[in-house]
Amino acid sequence: MPVSLERLVTITGGVLEGDGNHLVDGVATLHDAQNHHVAALTNSRYKREVEKSSAGCILVAEKDAEGLDCNRILHPDPSLGFAMVSRYFNPPRAVVPGVADSAVIDVTATVATSAEIGANTVVGANAVIGEGVYIGPGCMILDNAIVGESSRLIANVTLCEGVEIGTHCLLHPGAVIGSDGFGFANEAGKWLKVPQIGRVVVGNLVEIGANTSIDRGSLRDTVIGDGVKLDNQIQIAHNVVIGAHTAIAGLVGIAGSTTIGSHCTIAGEAGIVGHLQIGDYCHIGARAMVTRSLKERSNVSGGVPAVESGLWRRMIARLRRIDAMADRISALEKMKK
Incomplete structure (x- = not known):
């Protein structure tokens, strides 16, 4: 109009x-x-x-x-x-309350009358679907999962057992929330699976991109704070905590038990090893490999390992001059002869 x-x-x-x-x-x-x-x-x-x-x-x-x-x-x-x-x-399309004929809703699930449940969706035992929620076709909402008011799962989204999604969230196709974390103990050269008994708790106003995976906690919950924005094809391991309003670009991998502060930005293909503390307002550049904890407002770039951005730029500038430097050294060596 x-x-x-x-x-x-x-x-x-x-x-x-x-x-x-x-x-x-x-x-x-x-x-x-x-x-x-x-x-x-x-x-x-x-x-x-x-x-x-x-x-x-x-x-x-x-x-x-x-x-x-x-x-x-x-x-x-x-x-x-x-x-x-x-x-x-360009507002989102209005939710049309109702349940598709092909959807399967457990008798113990609670589905708000204002929610829309798409074709071939499964809602498990004791799951809760809030007011104004849109669940698109092919979604799997497993036992005891919760989807908060006005959240939208576009299509083929999986919420595993006990996952909690806050209000006004947007989950894109193929996202998998709450699958088992990668937890194994070595027993005489063989891998023994460690039960992953935590949950994934997602705050309000969170967006999760297509084919992004967030693993459930091993003991404590994996937590995604309010207002976090996750791009496509991100891997977030068990026990990770991401602070409010942090934005993470595609193909980032975050290993287990790392805590990332609020208002951080993490560029594409960055990797963060486990058990680190990343302070608030940090920026991690594309393809950076973070192997140590970062203080608040750190800005790191580069490859393996990531270093402070200014140092990285100086290193690259020196690398670009390396051929000329080699020629000068060679000339000096010839003069000495």
Whole structure:
């Protein structure tokens, strides 16, 4: 439904410059936007794209707005403003209460009347499905699992026994929550399985990407804090604790009993060994291998092992000069001869 820019700026915040009565009904890139779209300039390098854009309104930082001749919303963080606009125009589809004919619901399970249960879903004994929950097709909600209010499991998600999902969470296809942790004891050269008797407890407003696996605790619970965002194909081992509002990119592996603080960012393919303490507000770069605990606000990059980012950049700069240095050493050796 079209909305005026005057109304839109009350959603995004910021300052509107231009025609407040202009109507928009969606979002697009600067390149693709038409007169009824909102676009955003999130990087000063693309300012020339604004001049060629047909967008009906552009979200832009005040420092980049000079010389622009278009409807615009001056925003301290255009990326955030654009996200707000996109969420406004693209809400999730409404939950349609009911249970598909092919779903199997244990007689001891509790399913809210406002929940939607998709085709071929199984809900086990004493499981609890909260108000406004969406369970898509092919999901497995095993015994004693809990799904909190307004959470969504898109399709083929597995919640193993006793898993607890908070409110307003989003779990993408193929996620497996609460499978056994990798726990074995060596008995005369053979591996003896150690029962994994903890749970996985997921907080509120958590998003878990496709094919991500979170193992149940061996004794204590594996815990994912409120607001955590997990990308696709992440492995989180038993007893791990992840603090609130930490974001982790794809293919990260976190070994058992590591605690990660709040508001951390972990880039793709990073690895973190077990039994570490990662402080709040840390950043771990792509493909970094973290083998030691990190203090609050640490910033590490590189390969094996990860080191402080500034040191890593200096090391790389020196590596790039290594051929020239070798030539100079060779020349000096010849002079000595």
